[in-house]
Amino acid sequence: MTDSQALAPHSSPLGTNPVAAAPAGARTAADVVTPEVVAQLTRGVVGTGRTANHTPFTGEKLADLPESTPDDVAEAFVRARAAQPAWAATSARARAAVLLRFHDLVLARQAEVLDLIQLETGKARLHAQEEVLGVAIAARHYGRMAPAYLKPKRHTGAVPLLTKTTELRQPRGVVGQIAPWNYPFELSVGDALPAFVSGNAVVMKPDTETALTALWARDLLIEAGLPAGVFQVVLGEGPVIGPEVVKHADYVSFTGSTRTGREVAQGAAARLVGVTLELGGKNAMLVLHDADVDKAAAGAIRACFSSAGQLCISIERLYVHESIADAFLERFAARTKAMRLGRSLAYGAEMGSLVGERQLENVKRHVEEAVAKGATVVAGGVHRTDIGPYFYEPTILDGVEAPMAVCGEETFGPVVSIYRFTDEDDVIEQANATAYGLNASVWTKDGRRGHAVAARLRTGTVNINEGYAPAYGSVRAPMGGMKDSGLGRRHGSEGILKYTEAQTVAHQRLMPLAPSFGMDDEKFAALMTTSLKAMKALRLR
Template sequence: MTPAGARTADDVVTPALVTRLTRGVSGADVTANHTPFTGRKLAELPEATPQDVATAFARARVAQRPWAAVPLAERAAVLLRFHDLVLDRQSEILDLIQLETGKARLHAHEELQAVAVAARHYGRKGPAYLRPRAHTGVIPVLTKVTEARQPRGVVGQISPWNYPFELSVGDALPAFVAGNAVVTKPDTETALTALLARELLIEAGLPEEVWQIVIGEGPVVGPAVVDHADYVSFTGSTRTGREVARSAATRLIGCSLELGGKNAMLVLRDADIEKAAAGAVRGCFSSAGQLCIAIERLYVHEAIADEFLLRFATRTKALRLGTGLAYGADMGSLASAQQLDIMTRHVDEAVAKGATVLAGGRPRPDIGPLFYEPTILDGVEPPMAVCTEETFGPLVSVYRFRDEDEAVALANATPYGLNAAVWTKDGRRGREIAARLRAGTVNVNEAFAAAYGSAGAPMGGMGDSGLGRRHGSEGILKYTEAQTVAHQRIMPLAPAFGLTDEKYAALMTRGLRVMKALHLR
């Protein structure tokens, strides 16, 4: 419940705030968003039509050209100023994230941390990632070759509701450094957070027209974004991701897709049980399990399973659920009735077919309309839906294993491949097992934060979990087109200076042999 005297939605989302954030946002119609904490309407927002989307792209294209002409160092400096604004105005940001997603404040802060890390990383490393690179030409010295990186133009971004700050501005930052403009379609229910991120980035120095935001229903606005974009960045469900990929392929444009997951954690026989149990709580129930990299399958060595589950269940039962705009709650609400329905269906079906509830297992309407207790299920077996379907809620299924080969095989027995975790006291062994897991990121003695928070390393999925990567060099180079400029000097790559075709061929043959002997690449 909300403590007496605490800030409420009416205190945070004022008419003045909504007017300020939606200034310049196109929309012929009006839509609204709501807070999961109570179900009450937060704000009325402009709703875009396909024509509004086309107009936003037209504006972005005009703004992109002068933005790309701004020196790279100056574009990167915008991110460093934005980094400081995010930290300075975090209370305002956290309030909106909580109200729009229903998550606990600490989990909202984790999202804010991720944005600050990305801003710092690309603000510092962006120029190095994008600098022109020299390559060995076909004839060394005579052929000078440079690889340049050109912006793609206008990036179309479709971002989800679960991490509205990180997955809107966090993904857009490297695109801006690379000289692109961006048109973002956030989820309507979390659009205010994305709009606040845009306001802060403009305050940090981004030209206003370079980042356009369009709000509306996914089936209406989403295809229009893909139809006009020069590149598409999408985060969401695997089903919708396939549709985005098909549309992008038809237009011969690139796309990056972070999609679903059914992520596994392996607790080996030699794991520190107390630390592993605490890590499992973080991995399974952060943001009420509503993140693509959350743990939904927990494999525990049979020799330690009973003790581990006792500690894990004890910690889970002690979690505090709450709605306040302050630190203190350990877990917040589900974000929508749809997520609550999936959670309820998975738990009820599993229990009906013989699974055992070790913790949780019931909704909590006494706290809020979309609250559900963090839940641990034991004895889960096919064909229970929870075995293979992504729940995207505070639910984890426990399985026992006898040896590590079995655990690896079980963890890999899914079409998804986004994130995984291994718990062991032997770090080398943990890394060896990590290399055998088919997942884009694997954490040793952490659930997901260690890999995701390392912004210099790529993050993304294998299999049905998507295409492309965010973070690191791949996270910014995907927003560019590689351009090779080759300058041939002194002599052409053809017979010249009186050489016959035969003599030219012989000369080139000798030259190729010499270059191999000199180990030239």
């Protein structure tokens, strides 16, 4: 089959999902990842070896890349530490201005990074554009708000009027960031922006297979005014390079699997440095009896199959009230079967590829084992080799129950299991009956009921009448996981202040906090006792 035939619109006998047609004259990997582009983007990588990355669309090599050794990682931290003090000495407003210029550059040149994201992850262009939106929102927010978050804050002192107390925010130094492959723009530079604007340098280890996207972001930040020395990039195998980043960092930011997150946390704890972890999820969507069935079915498509389900906050468990379950499943299945799959560097496809062989095998294992143990495939369940090596149809499973692996394990692919419920208390208990607690979704026409249910779900974010985007996009509010889904938060004040150390400066005036003006110890103690009683009576905090 020729490339043009593979991309022509049709319903393949291999599966039900049509293939989105490639536009005439569509760009190819060779058009985007030229030797000149690779040379420019990799000039900032500290690496003495050689490695490569590949595109999931075809499995072919995209680019040869520098590979870092442990010594290279140490050198990257030396460079970052040398550059960080001057950057920290720059005013918060000047640092924030870099983010605002970066915001404008990202929006103006987004076509470049959309191509890279698609080529490196295999996702549909619309889902790649989610990353552009997320980064731009974060850049604007911290570009506007960072000076306020970081400014010195006055506090009531030990003795009012006599003690002047100020809280300062000092950068931690050099942040070590380990970024995943699934959202290579948003989860690399998007997380690094608050670290930079608070005066830190960053040594980032992106996944090698999606390194070009992160390197493009670095190039654009430098164009926006970030000193090149404060943003170092190292590449290599996670088990080799990851621990070296943790070994040298003053603070660690990690997004990835729960298993690896535990190892990162242990390494950071041994050095007594802080860590933020965003880990896995087995996220639930609750469709209550009064939900709009059509809107919920359309929302479930976005919630379950964006980026082919390779999103920590996507939905893998879908609970539907018995009274509307048949109608919902009919509409949801019809929409799922109609989703267009594709691999062209253009809008039009509704879902792209899995990222590689490991993800494909995990998806196939979960589906095949569930079917062997009695589950039913309502839609999908087909490996679409006619489109590319790692394409798998969006899949709905019914009749899933323990001990099927898909029931409790994170699939991280385009697979969702349907469960019916009749009692609201029971379904909340089921939704919470997992070690994970990252995201949830509630669908109802009654906003008050939706908020009441949301408050009982043990997840870091809950979206009412949407899958994940509203909570994630609300960057003034914290985002992160409970239980095994992580530690710490991104976004809002927590997302920037974690990259700083709080320093309290107390200036004592007029008299010391000690016997003075001829008082002996007993008279000083009596004075302080009377003062404390008076401060309580005056409701001073």
